[in-house]
Amino acid sequence: MTETTAPQTRKFEAEVAQVLHLVTHSLYSHKEIFLRELISNASDACDKLRFEALANPALTEGDAELRIDISFDAEARTLTLRDNGIGMSQDEVIENIGTIARSGTRKFLESLSGDARKDTQLIGQFGVGFYSAFIVADKVTLITRRAGNAPGEGVRWESDGSGEYTLEAIEAPRGSSVILHLKQDETEFLSAWKLRDLISKYSDHIAFPIRLPVQKDGKSTDEFETVNHAAALWTRPKSELKDEDYQGFYKSLSHDFNDAASWTHNRVEGSQSYTLLLYLPAKPPLDAMFNGRDERKGLKLYIRRVFIMDASEQLLPAYLRFMRGVVDSDDLPLNVSREILQDNRLVAQIRAACTKRSLDLLEKLANDDKEKFQAFIDNFGNVLKEGIAEDTANRERIAKLLRFASTASEGQARTVSLDDYIGRMTVGQEAIYYISADGYGAAKGSPQIEALRARNVEVLLMFDRIDEWMLGYLHEYAGKKLRNVAKGDLELDKLGDGGDKQAREEAEKAAEPVLAKLKELLSERVRDVRVSQRLTDSPSCLVLDEYDMASHMQRLMREAGHEMPASKPILEINPQHALVKRIEGEADAARAAEFSLLLFEQAQLMDGAQLDDPAGFVRRINALLAGV
Numbered sequence: 001m002t003e004t005t006a007p008q009t010r011k012f013e014a015e016v017a018q019v020l021h022l023v024t025h026s027l028y029s030h031k032e033i034f035l036r037e038l039i040s041n042a043s044d045a046c047d048k049l050r051f052e053a054l055a056n057p058a059l060t061e062g063d064a065e066l067r068i069d070i071s072f073d074a075e076a077r078t079l080t081l082r083d084n085g086i087g088m089s090q091d092e093v094i095e096n097i098g099t100i101a102r103s104g105t106r107k108f109l110e111s112l113s114g115d116a117r118k119d120t121q122l123i124g125q126f127g128v129g130f131y132s133a134f135i136v137a138d139k140v141t142l143i144t145r146r147a148g149n150a151p152g153e154g155v156r157w158e159s160d161g162s163g164e165y166t167l168e169a170i171e172a173p174r175g176s177s178v179i180l181h182l183k184q185d186e187t188e189f190l191s192a193w194k195l196r197d198l199i200s201k202y203s204d205h206i207a208f209p210i211r212l213p214v215q216k217d218g219k220s221t222d223e224f225e226t227v228n229h230a231a232a233l234w235t236r237p238k239s240e241l242k243d244e245d246y247q248g249f250y251k252s253l254s255h256d257f258n259d260a261a262s263w264t265h266n267r268v269e270g271s272q273s274y275t276l277l278l279y280l281p282a283k284p285p286l287d288a289m290f291n292g293r294d295e296r297k298g299l300k301l302y303i304r305r306v307f308i309m310d311a312s313e314q315l316l317p318a319y320l321r322f323m324r325g326v327v328d329s330d331d332l333p334l335n336v337s338r339e340i341l342q343d344n345r346l347v348a349q350i351r352a353a354c355t356k357r358s359l360d361l362l363e364k365l366a367n368d369d370k371e372k373f374q375a376f377i378d379n380f381g382n383v384l385k386e387g388i389a390e391d392t393a394n395r396e397r398i399a400k401l402l403r404f405a406s407t408a409s410e411g412q413a414r415t416v417s418l419d420d421y422i423g424r425m426t427v428g429q430e431a432i433y434y435i436s437a438d439g440y441g442a443a444k445g446s447p448q449i450e451a452l453r454a455r456n457v458e459v460l461l462m463f464d465r466i467d468e469w470m471l472g473y474l475h476e477y478a479g480k481k482l483r484n485v486a487k488g489d490l491e492l493d494k495l496g497d498g499g500d501k502q503a504r505e506e507a508e509k510a511a512e513p514v515l516a517k518l519k520e521l522l523s524e525r526v527r528d529v530r531v532s533q534r535l536t537d538s539p540s541c542l543v544l545d546e547y548d549m550a551s552h553m554q555r556l557m558r559e560a561g562h563e564m565p566a567s568k569p570i571l572e573i574n575p576q577h578a579l580v581k582r583i584e585g586e587a588d589a590a591r592a593a594e595f596s597l598l599l600f601e602q603a604q605l606m607d608g609a610q611l612d613d614p615a616g617f618v619r620r621i622n623a624l625l626a627g628v
């Protein structure tokens with residue numbers, strides 16, 4: 001450790017100054033949260049000490065009852081939060097309070113919009129932690145000593161939040177005291193009544209005693225009394241807990257300003273015993289947005305009430321990474337490591353239970369609260385889709401929860417479930433039809449869906465990046481095949497009244513000369529030219545064979561740097577269309593070649609592809625328009 005004797009002044013990292021400025025300016029309307037944040041830090045510090053003391057009991061010697069004391073001095077205008085938790089060494093103070101250690105914070109700063117209202121929302125989800133002290137204080141003093149360090153190795157840190165702080169080595173008890181020098185108008189926090197009220201509102205569930213000085217004749221005495229429940233919330237019987245209790249716990253667990261959308265709380269007893277408390281956030285938590293699949297957080301593992309670690313990766317599959325909560329196991333060994341968690345039978349059981357309970361919760365929400373469920377789909381629907389590939393055992397349950405846009409729904413909102421779709425299938429329809437494209441407009445306007453539309457057959461519109469990948473794993477739902485409308489033979493004869501098969505065969509026969517002409521003219525660009533059953537209005541479209549990769553997926557793969565074998569598409573034509581008829585009757589070979597190219601280029605454009613020769617395309621269109 002670096003020795004400090006006289007106070008030294010240091011500068012905050014530039015980003016800290018930025019966060020501080022933002023916190024103090026944008027969170028004023030939520031100023032009470034400072035108390036919740038500081039209590040939550042104190043509670044984390046007690047958790048950490050309790051955990052370290054498992055291996056080294058000497059750490060808590062002489063002061064083993066972990067607690068958080070809050071006191072105030074009306075004359076000096078100070079409010080002090082003191083915990084006898086893990087404390088910090090000088091290096092840790094510099095690291096934790098003077099810099100922005102977490103990569104998520106940097107990303108958070110980059111994402112700020114400059115719009116105060118939006119940024120407040122964002123910072124609320126991000127969890128402002130220690131810096132929230134500066135919402136109500138114009139100076140903050142932190143006195144701290146790491147458990148295990150000698151009494152003289154304490155640190156005094158002080159700052160007015162304007163860009164610099166001072167550090168000094170001092171004598172200090174184990175743990176941390178945060179002393180807030182309150183701003184002129186923040187007198188309300190110098191009241192036992194007000195503090196008690198805030199503690200029961202925001203911090204009642206904290207598992208350590210939070211104590212306030214006993215009041216006598218309007219003054220604080222030296223005696224302290226516990227004002228919270230001081231029992232881990234998830235250990236309390238459900239019947240005793242109110243919605244506010246669950247929401248309060250959620251907020252301090254997740255640092256979210258918003259209420260959770262829903263939660264599930266279960267005690268499991270059997271071959272092993274554990275408690276689960278899982279929350280579904282109403283808004284995407286920031287880390288779920290910023291941190292990738294490998295950096296996730298949000299599910300805390302406790303063993304017999306002792307906080308062990310964040311074990312989201314071990315206890316939840318990646319496609320449920322938006323869930324937040326607590327797992328408290330009675331049977332895992334306290335000295336469990338991440339490695340042990342990876343490969344442990346009990347953990348595998350708990351993980352399966354977390355998955356099941358999360359899916360139960362989502363199903364219940366889908367049935368009971370359409371609005372909240374729709375918000376879930378809007379926020380997390382694409383994350384859930386990963387489950388189709390990842391969790392084969394639960395594939396059908398996950399598929400049931402998915403929602404899509406379709407030709408029967410309004411706009412691009414994903415509102416149609418596979419069950420809704422099946423309920424609307426027409427006579428003779430055996431498959432669930434979908435089209436996939438780069439965007440909603442492209443999917444909805446796909447020429448390939450024209451004939452299905454004309455027959456009143458609904459088509460699901462898939463246009464999220466993940467869809468094509470997911471569809472590679474979702475071949476069937478409730479015994480019905482999922483079929484890409486742009487692939488293979490649609491067997492439209494089986495639908496509805498079946499149409500006039502004979503008339504179709506005659507039309508195909510009649511189109512043979514134009515097919516032959518087009519095949520010859522476009523032989524370098526297409527694999528085959530066929531009469532389409534899919535088209536009613538457009539002259540042409542591109543289709544794929546049953547096992548070809550969807551064309552926009554091929555493009556995505558190429559963009560991502562994958563070598564894709566060049567495969568020529570199949571062109572389908574509508575022999576009734578004027579352009580096709582024109583080609584058929586065109587005696588001038590050069591013009592016929594130009595127009596057939598146009599037929600192909602139009603199909604490419606509607607498929608979302610880039611043209612090889614846009615200038616040539618425009619020239620051809622103009623020639624056609626000018627009747628040349």
Ligand SMILES: Nc1ncnc2c1ncn2[C@@H]1O[C@H](COP(=O)(O)OP(=O)(O)OP(=O)(O)O)[C@@H](O)[C@H]1O
Pocket residue numbers: 041042045083085086087088096097126127128129130131175176255
């Ligand atoms: N009372 C305390 N005792 C010991 N360490 C503390 C205390 N308060 C803060 N710290 C340390 O400072 C770090 C930064 O605290 P801060 O509240 O800013 O963020 P955080 O708690 O890590 O994140 P979040 O608030 O989003 O959970 C903490 O991670 C912890 O290591």
